[in-house]
Amino acid sequence: MTLKDLAHQLGMSRTTVSRALNGYPEVSERTRARVIAAAASVGYRPNPVARHLATGRAHAIGIIYPLIAHDPGDPYFLEVVSGMNMALEHADMDLIIVSDSSTDELRPYERMSEKRRVDGMVVARTKLNDPRLQYLANVRIPFVAYGRSLMPGPYAWVDFDTEAGVRQAVERLVSLGHRRIALLNGPSELHFVAQARKGHVAAMAAAGLPVDAQYMVEGPLNRGGGYEAMTHLLSCNPRPTAVIVDNPACGAGAVRALVDARVRVGSEMSIIINDGLLPDTLMGYKFTALQSAVPHEVGATIIELMLAVLNGEPPRRLQVLWRPRLEIGNSDGPCIS
Incomplete structure (x- = not known):
């Protein structure tokens, strides 16, 4: 059935039917409900190209994500993307995922905006000073940041209080007798990393413990980076008795390094991972973790904020901060050395 046929069946003009289906505010709710019900009863769906031309909207949201062939990525983040996609399906919109550029981080955003391929963007892995925002x-x-930055002015964001979470993790390990954490x-350019460092330094100071520079290690946001960083920590003399990892991608690599080095997790080395690891990542461990929200819930919240931005809500009202909670597993325990 065409738009013309649907309009004829309803006894309305094609313009009225089109505006009702595309959410124009000048159409009454009663008329809109009648048109939507009639369209659903006959299985009518607007032509996406015609709808784009009529409304000037792409009915799609974009996100740029690093797609690396040799690395499986961050399962937690992929679950967030799945939650975003499900929420957009309910809004009859699409999610477009584009790989980032290794040479020019702004170029993918410029392409998406210049061609008007999306109505808004989700910006992940925000930096302290983020040129993308x-x-x-x-x-x-319109955009929603998955994380915060130091950019002045209000903007919509969803984030976790990583500083408070890492403080909890340090306090937990100190209570178990650990001193070399x-x-x-x-x-370090990422905002949540800066927050993690701030929380770590503050909690160590509150416990009267020094912060040893050799125990503050950073690496690429992937398993390889976590593996190399943990290998470095194991080579320290003396080596730490406990490690806090501020992201699950590095966390998976760090645990792999411990397993390969035959270091017993939870006894010889305690480890706490921000956002945890999926249960089937490494069998036999239930990792002590800082958990803020179910990944699908995070994705749904991001889209909720995005739709609000598109509807003209003030960005200062569209900011969500989750405080992590510590979930105890078997990957940490009393210090034995």
Whole structure:
């Protein structure tokens, strides 16, 4: 059935039916409900190209994500993306995932905005000073940041209180008798990494413990980076008795390094991982973890905020901060050395 046929069946003009289906505010709710019900009863769906031309909207949200062939990525983040996709399906919108550029981080955002392929962007892995957020703000492309930055002015974001979470982790390990506590994290330019360092330093100071520079290690945000960083920590003399990892991608690599080095997790080396690891990642361990929210819930919340941004809600009202809670597993225990 065409739009013309549907309009004829309803006894309305094609313009009225089109505006009702595309959410124009000048159409009454009663008329809109009648049109939507009739369209559903005959299985009518608007032509996406025609809808784009009629409304000027792409009915899609974009996200740029690093797709690396030799690394399986961050399962937690992929679950977040799955939650975003499910939420967009309910809004009859699509999620477009584009690989980032290894040479020019802004270029993918420029392509998406110049071609108007999306109505808004989700910016993940935010940096302390993030040119992507500033670019989108300058060209007036609606966006939601998955994480915060130091960019002035209000903008919509979803984030976790990593600083408070790492403080909890240090306090937990200190209570178990640990004194040499390392922090393994991602690149220092990322906002959540800076928050993790801040929380670690503050908690160690509160416990009267020194922060040893050799125990503050960063690596690429992937399993390889976590493996190399943990290998470095194991080579320290004396080596730490406990490690906090501020992201699950590095966490998986760090645990692999411990297993390969035949270091008993939970006894010889305690480890706490921010966001944890999926249960089937490494059998036999239930990792002590800092958990903020179910990944699908995070994804759904991001899209909820995005839809609010698109509807004109003030960005200062669209900011969500989750405080992590410590979930005890079997990957940490009393210090034995």
